[in-house]
């Protein structure tokens with residue numbers, strides 16, 4: 798799921814101009830610029846988005862940085878400039894940026910949009926998981942409409958119903974506030 802980062806905040810000084818390709822991604826990751834406008838909107842500063850093509854690469858990296866913790870769907874260090882998304886989240890979000898209508902895939906988009914929003918909120922500097930996930934629930938509707946072709950009204954309602962179910966299925970650390 799959305800996560801986290803108990804990684805030490807090694808965030809180098811945040812650049813104030815759009816971030817460029819200078820960053821070196823972890824092995825197996827590629828930059829996904831199509832998701833950066835949404836992430837930047839939520840983070841309130843320019844940020845980069847990274848994905849792996851396969852779960853082999855994702856799981857390997859997650860185990861390296863998180864040890865035996867459950868493998869999350871996303872990762873970001875509080876205050877940093879980069880967020881990382883698992884393949885399914887990445888693929889579903891990318892599909893939503895390219896298609897005219899997401900009506901048929903709303904339930905499959907709820908988790909990925911929530912995850913992207915959650916990780917981008919960490920990039921604002923928020924480290925607390927419950928605070929972050931609540932903020933993600935409050936913010937993701939606007940993100941869905943603005944960047945992922947979800948229309949207001951019935952579509953947004955359906956998306957948020959699925960998102961709340963996703964949120965509530967999360968571990969306690971995410972759900973203690975809302």
Ligand SMILES: [Zn+2]
Pocket residue numbers: 799800801802915916919926929
């Ligand atoms: Zn988190």
